[in-house]
Amino acid sequence: MLVEEETNKYENMATQQEDEEKALVIWSIINCPIPDGLDPCLVVPRIQTALEKSRRGRPYGPLSITAISNNLTEIPGEDVMRKLSSAGISLKHAHRVSTDMYQWARRNPPPATIMVISGHVELECLASTFSGLKNKGYRILLTYPQRDPVLASLPKHCFWETLLSDTDNNLETTTRLVFPYRLDHGTGELPWSCSVCHYDAPTFEDFTKHLKCETHAYFEWDMYASKNNVDRTNPANLQLGRSPEWDLLAKESMLYRSAIRKQRGAFAPPKRSKMWVDATTFK
Incomplete structure (x- = not known):
C-alpha cells in the first residue's frame, strides 16, 4: 500500500510539472x-487556444506573449497597442525576434514551448536556430501568413489566418499570462521596451512618448548609420540643428569617435557611453 501511494505521489508530481510547462510567444506584428475588423483583445485567447490544442487541451504554466515591431506607432497603431497591452501582451520596439527567443531560452530550460509568429523570410533565416532548440528539447511552433510559401523544412506550423479565425469556444483557456523578464535591460518585468535604445518604460504612456521622441529617432538613425558605414566623425553627416536632444547625442558621438580614430588610426564603432543610455530619459 505504501509503495502504491508513493508511486501515485510521484506520478501526480510529474503530471503537475508537465502541466506547468512554460511557453513563449514572439509575435512579429x-x-x-x-x-x-478583428477585436485586438481576441488575439490572446486565440493564441492560448492554439497552444492548448497543440497539447491536446492541457493548459500551460506561465505564458509570455511579446508583440514586436520596428514601427509600433504605425503598425498596429497606438489604440491597438493599448488594447493589446491591457490584454496582457508585452510590446517591444525591435527589428528582429531572435534576441527575445535566445534570452528566454537561457532562462527557461526545456521542456518548454516557443511559438514564433512572423513572415516566412524571417522564419527561414532562423531555421538552424529552431533546429538547435528542438534538439535541446523545446517544442517549436511556427505561424505565418497563408499567402507565404509553405515551409516544409521547418517545424510544425499553422497559418496566422487560421489561428485567428478559430471560433471554438468549448476549450477553456486557463494558461496564466506573465511578462517576460528582460535580461538585456535589467529593470524587471516591464511589458514595454525598446531594444534600440535599451529602454524599459514604466508605463504605457511613457513607452509611446519615448517612441515619438528625438532621442529614439537618433538611435534609430545611429543603427542605420552603423549598418551603412556612415562616417559619424563628419559633422555634415549628423543632421545637426534638428533638435537639442539630437545635437547632444550626435556631438557626443562625433567627439568620441574622433578620439577613437586618433588613438587607433582607423574608425572603430565605440560602445555607448553612460550619457547615451541616460539620454533615453528624454521622452
Whole structure:
C-alpha cells in the first residue's frame, strides 16, 4: 500500500510539472498584422487556444506573449497597442525576434514551448536556430501568413489566418499570462521596451512618448548609420540643428569617435557611453 501511494505521489508530481510547462510567444506584428475588423483583445485567447490544442487541451504554466515591431506607432497603431497591452501582451520596439527567443531560452530550460509568429523570410533565416532548440528539447511552433510559401523544412506550423479565425469556444483557456523578464535591460518585468535604445518604460504612456521622441529617432538613425558605414566623425553627416536632444547625442558621438580614430588610426564603432543610455530619459 505504501509503495502504491508513493508511486501515485510521484506520478501526480510529474503530471503537475508537465502541466506547468512554460511557453513563449514572439509575435512579429508587422509581418502578421491583426486583420481589419478583428477585436485586438481576441488575439490572446486565440493564441492560448492554439497552444492548448497543440497539447491536446492541457493548459500551460506561465505564458509570455511579446508583440514586436520596428514601427509600433504605425503598425498596429497606438489604440491597438493599448488594447493589446491591457490584454496582457508585452510590446517591444525591435527589428528582429531572435534576441527575445535566445534570452528566454537561457532562462527557461526545456521542456518548454516557443511559438514564433512572423513572415516566412524571417522564419527561414532562423531555421538552424529552431533546429538547435528542438534538439535541446523545446517544442517549436511556427505561424505565418497563408499567402507565404509553405515551409516544409521547418517545424510544425499553422497559418496566422487560421489561428485567428478559430471560433471554438468549448476549450477553456486557463494558461496564466506573465511578462517576460528582460535580461538585456535589467529593470524587471516591464511589458514595454525598446531594444534600440535599451529602454524599459514604466508605463504605457511613457513607452509611446519615448517612441515619438528625438532621442529614439537618433538611435534609430545611429543603427542605420552603423549598418551603412556612415562616417559619424563628419559633422555634415549628423543632421545637426534638428533638435537639442539630437545635437547632444550626435556631438557626443562625433567627439568620441574622433578620439577613437586618433588613438587607433582607423574608425572603430565605440560602445555607448553612460550619457547615451541616460539620454533615453528624454521622452
